[in-house]
Every structure is written in C-alpha cells, then in structure tokens.
Amino acid sequence: xxxxxxxxxxxxxxxxxxxxxxxxxxxxxxxxxxxLAAAFQGARRFDDWRRxxxxxxxxxxxxxxxxxxxxxxxxxxxxxxxxxxxxRLTPMGAAFYPxxxxxxxxxxxxxxxxxxxxxSLVHTRCSSRTTPTLVCAACRQPVHARDVxxxxxxxxxxxxxxxxxxxxxxxxxxxxxxxxxxxVGDSIDYFGDRWTxxxxxxxxxxxxRYEEIRAxxxxxxxxxxxxxxxxxxxEMLARRASRTDxxxxxxxxxxxxxxxxxxxxxxxxxxxxxxxxxxxxxxxLYHAPCGQHLxxxxxxxxxxxxxxxxxxxxxRAAAAVKRAPAP
Numbered sequence: 001x002x003x004x005x006x007x008x009x010x011x012x013x014x015x016x017x018x019x020x021x022x023x024x025x026x027x028x029x030x031x032x033x034x035x036l037a038a039a040f041q042g043a044r045r046f047d048d049w050r051r052x053x054x055x056x057x058x059x060x061x062x063x064x065x066x067x068x069x070x071x072x073x074x075x076x077x078x079x080x081x082x083x084x085x086x087x088r089l090t091p092m093g094a095a096f097y098p099x100x101x102x103x104x105x106x107x108x109x110x111x112x113x114x115x116x117x118x119x120s121l122v123h124t125r126c127s128s129r130t131t132p133t134l135v136c137a138a139c140r141q142p143v144h145a146r147d148v149x150x151x152x153x154x155x156x157x158x159x160x161x162x163x164x165x166x167x168x169x170x171x172x173x174x175x176x177x178x179x180x181x182x183x184v185g186d187s188i189d190y191f192g193d194r195w196t197x198x199x200x201x202x203x204x205x206x207x208x209r210y211e212e213i214r215a216x217x218x219x220x221x222x223x224x225x226x227x228x229x230x231x232x233x234x235e236m237l238a239r240r241a242s243r244t245d246x247x248x249x250x251x252x253x254x255x256x257x258x259x260x261x262x263x264x265x266x267x268x269x270x271x272x273x274x275x276x277x278x279x280x281x282x283x284x285l286y287h288a289p290c291g292q293h294l295x296x297x298x299x300x301x302x303x304x305x306x307x308x309x310x311x312x313x314x315x316r317a318a319a320a321v322k323r324a325p326a327p
Contacts, residue, residue, distance in 0.1 A: 014158040015218045017282035019271030020201045020264060021194070026070045026275070027096065028194030031055055031063050036072065036093060037100045037183035040309045044086040071274070072096070092274045097309050098298040099266040101132040103184040103191070106263060110256050111187060120315045128302035130312070134262040137297045139290035140304060145204055145261040147288045154280035190234045191263070195219055199227045200236070200257065201264050208250040209242065236260065265296050 015021065027033060034053050035043070043049050049060055064087060067073040072093035075085045104121070108131070123130040134143050190196055195217075202216045214224055228251060231237040236257035242248040253260075265285075272281040285294035297306050 014160060016216060017155055017157050017159045017277075018198075018201070019268045019275060019282060021198055021217075021271075022275040023267045023271035024194030024197055027067075027072065028197060030188050030192030031059055032067060033103070033184050033188065033192060035060075035063055035067065036089075036096050037103070039073070039087070039089050039093065040097055040100055040183060041314065044088065045084075067093070094309070095270055095273060097307075098132075098134075098296075099263060099270060100183045101298050101307060102134065102262040102266050103187060105132050106259060107184070107187050109259060122313045122315055123300040123302060123305070123307065123311060124313055125305060125311045126300060126303040128300065129315070130300040130302055130307070132298045132307055133301045134265065134296050135299050135304075136287045136290060136292070137295035138287065138292035140299075141287075141289055143262070143265065143287065143294070143296055145258060148265075148294060149286045149288055150205065151284050151286070153282050153284040155277050155282045157279075157282070159277075190230055190236065195223050196227050196230065197264070197267070199224065199231065200253075200260050201268075203237075203251070203253050203257070204261060204264055208252065209248070210251075213251075231257070262296075262298075266298070269296055 027036060031053075034055070035049055038049055038052050041052075043052050046057075046060065046064070049055055049064075050057060055063075064073065068075060068087070071090055073087045074090050076088050078084050078086050101121075120129045121132070122128070135141060136143055184191075198217045198219065199213060202213045205216065207213045207216055210224065210228070213219070213228075214221070217224070219227070228237065232239060232251070234256075235254055237251045238254050239249055240252055242250045268283070268285075276282075285296075286292065287294040299306050
C-alpha cells in the first residue's frame with residue numbers, strides 16, 4: 001500500500017455527530033438488548049439471564065462486564081457475607097425502558113412469530129391492558145415521523161466513528177429453552193446490530209440512495225449492501241426508481257419500516273440524555289402539530305400516564321403458561 005494510502009487508512013473515520021449512533025455503540029447488539037429487556041422483567045443474577053434468555057455463559061459474562069463498564073448495570077454484593085452479587089439497573093439502564101417498550105410494540109404489530117413475547121402488558125395504575133404509545137410531552141399527541149422537524153443542535157458537527165465492538169450480525173436463537181418471555185421479540189433478527197439501526201435512522205434524516213446512506217453512516221460497502229438486502233427481504237425497505245433520475249435506484253421505507261420510528265426516537269432521546277458531549281445534543285427536534293420542542297415520552301394508551309417499569313406487569317399467553325417451570 002502506498003504511503004499516502006496508509007496515512008489515509010490510519011486517520012480516524014469521522015461521521016456526523018449522532019445520538020443514535022452513540023447509543024448503539026453501547027447497547028446495539030442482540031444479546032445486550034435482550035439482557036436489558038430481561039432486567040426489566042426481574043433478571044438480576046447470572047443464572048436469571050442464563051436460563052431466562054438461553055445465553056451461553058461466556059457470552060453472558062462478557063456482556064455483563066460491558067454493560068457494567070458502560071454504566072447501564074451495577075454490581076451489588078448480596079447474601080450472607082455478601083459473597084454473591086447481583087446486577088441492578090442504574091438510572092442510565094432504567095432509562096432504556098421506553099425503547100424496550102417500543103420494541104415490544106413493534107413486534108406485536110409486525111412479528112409473525114410471537115411465541116416468546118408476553119401476550120399483553122397491563123398498566124397496574126389503571127388496571128388496563130396497554131399498548132405503549134409514543135407521544136409529544138407538550139401536546140400529548142402521537143408522534144409520527146412526518147410531523148417532526150430537525151435542526152442542528154449545539155452538539156452538531158463531526159465525531160469519530162465508535163469502534164466496531166458490536167457490529168457483527170451474530171446469530172441468536174430464541175426458542176423454548178428460554179424461560180422468560182421477551183419484551184424484545186424476533187425483530188431482534190434485523191435490529192440486533194448497530195449498523196442495521198443506523199441505516200434505518202439515515203432514512204428518517206432524508207437519505208434514500210446508497211451514496212447518501214454511506215455518506216451519513218460511513219459504513220463499509222459490503223456491510224451496507226448486506227444491511228440493505230436484509231431490510232428489503234424483511235419488507236422494511238422497498239427499491240424504486242429514483243425520483244430525480246429514473247435510471248437510478250433508491251430505497252424507501254415501507255409502512256413497516258416507518259413504524260420503526262418510535263424505536264429510533266427513543267434511542268435518540270436516551271443517547272441525548274446519557275451520551276451527549278458538553279456541547280449538548282447534535283439534533284434538536286420540533287413537533288409540527290404543536291410547534292414545541294419535542295420531548296418524546298411513552299404513555300399508556302388507556303390513561304395517558306407515562307409508563308414506569310414498576311407499574312407494568314406481563315400477562316402471558318396460554319401456551320407460554322403451560323411451558324412455564326413449576327415454582
């Protein structure tokens with residue numbers, strides 16, 4: 001390789017500052033997403049996760065260490081002599097709950113295989129079955145992508161691309177060996193790595209063509225081609241003739257793809273809150289129907305109260321109850 005090429009390769013890869021990208025660098029792989037979701041269902045000990053989601057011990061140990069190092073979990077000594085330890089959600093980890101609920105919502109609407117999802121969620125405050133709904137905190141109206149305006153925030157600019165620690169699209173088998181029903185269902189097949197979600201986020205920021213997506217994400221060509229193929233096969237994207245040059249091809253979000261927006265938006269809010277630089281968030285969002293700064297919150301569709309994990313219980317399907325182990 002010529003010296004000039006080596007120098008260019010050694011330079012840090014820069015991308016547009018993006019809270020979604022920062023969030024996915026922390027929790028953007030399948031097992032980390034499943035483990036955080038399981039924590040909201042009571043997982044605290046090593047064996048709770050191992051049995052609950054069917055994860056191998058070596059993978060579990062590595063992900064627990066990573067989630068502790070990143071600030072989502074904390075180790076707490078327990079038991080006689082405090083020789084054992086549990087893992088508890090930190091405020092940072094607990095703040096991921098709205099995103100977990102948006103995963104559940106998406107799977108309930110679009111998944112064809114829901115064996116391992118709770119049949120319904122019950123909001124104990126109002127005693128109603130609830131479908132978690134993303135609304136604007138100011139006007140309490142549901143948030144749709146077409147109604148949100150973006151402007152550069154104080155943290156706008158370029159930043160180093162996070163290292164690819166969790167970029168591989170690994171295989172996760174969710175089957176009857178798992179004892180927990182998951183808030184995150186089989187959508188993990190196409191959401192469970194950070195590149196796939198970054199590609200989807202690029203569409204909500206106006207990208208349609210291969211070159212536009214690559215310019216926003218700086219994803220390598222082979223990974224981008226693979227993720228576009230994956231999302232097209234799962235009917236999240238559709239290929240079409242370019243609106244400006246019919247001889248060229250571009251991609252558009254389908255109705256299913258558009259319904260990913262609440263996941264992306266809650267991830268952005270989480271990244272803004274916990275991973276922003278001193279300058280502040282890279283993007284500011286405004287809700288067109290009310291004209292206010294958009295603060296997206298997840299509420300119960302029955303009583304309009306913001307959902308708290310301590311006030312949501314899981315109602316299992318009849319088939320799942322039969323599979324449940326004896327107490």
